[in-house]
C-alpha cells in the first residue's frame with residue numbers, strides 16, 4: 354500500500370451525536386461541501402467516551418478493548434497492548450513522524466494513547482486549547498493530529514442534547530473547526546491533508562430544563578456525525594459506518610496495512626465509496642465474526658451496521 358496523504362487531522366467533537374445537521378454550522382458545511390458526510394455513523398455500545406474514543410483510536414470495539422472512563426483516567430495505556438493505538442501503528446512505520454494528541458478530556462491522551470512514543474500533547478478547555486492547537490499546526494505541521502473538544506458534551510450534560518443551548522455551543526465549536534482547518538491552510542499542508550470531523554456519541558434530552566446523559570442506545574445517543582475531505586475523498590453521503598472505522602481510514606491514508614478481521618478482534622473497515630480507490634474491499638457485514646474469535650463477546654455486530 355502506498356501512502357495517500359502526508360497529513361491526517363481528526364477533530365473529535367465529544368457528544369455532538371448527529372446534531373451537526375440541526376445546528377448552525379456554516380464552517381462545517383463549507384469545509385465538507387465536496388467531501389463525504391454522514392449523520393448516521395454508529396457509535397460504540399455503551400455510548401460512553403472511553404469506550405467510543407477507544408474504538409476509534411484502537412480499531413476494536415469496547416467488547417474487545419474493555420476500556421472505561423475509570424480505566425483511561427487512572428491507567429496509562431499499555432505500550433505492549435495487543436491493540437496498539439493509531440499513534441503506535443503510525444510510529445512503528447514512520448519513526449520520525451510528528452504526531453499530536455490534543456484533547457480537552459486528557460484521559461484520551463493518557464489512557465488510550467501509549468505514553469512513551471513521542472506524541473506531542475496538551476490539554477485545556479477547548480476555548481483555550483484551540484489556539485494552542487493552531488500554533489502547533491503552524492509550527493510543527495503534524496503528520497497525524499488527533500483533537501478532542503469537550504464543551505458540546507458539557508452543554509448536553511447541562512442543558513440536554515439537541516436543546517437550543519446545546520446547538521448554540523455546537524455553533525461555537527464549528528468556529529473552532531474552522532480555526533483548525535485554516536491553520537492547516539496557513540501551514541501550507543491542507544492540500545495534502547485528510548481532514549476529518551467525528552463525534553463519539555450523542556445523548557438524551559429529558560426536557561424540563563434537565564441535563565442530558567448518554568451511555569444507552571437510543572437514536573439520540575447512538576447515531577453520530579462523520580465527515581471527511583481530502584484530495585481522494587468522494588463527494589458522497591456515507592451509507593454505512595461505525596465509529597471504529599476511523600482507525601482503518603487513518604491507516605489507509607498513511608499506507609499502513611490494517612489487521613485482518615479475524616486477527617485480534619480487529620473490526621475496523623473503510624466505508625464504501627469514501628475514497629476514489631477501486632482497490633478498497635467492499636464494506637462487509639461482519640456479523641459472522643460474533644463469537645468467532647475468543648476476544649469478541651456476544652455483543653451483536655449485525656445491528657451495528659445501519
Ligand SMILES: [Zn+2]
Nearest residue numbers: 367368402553
Ligand atoms: Zn464522549
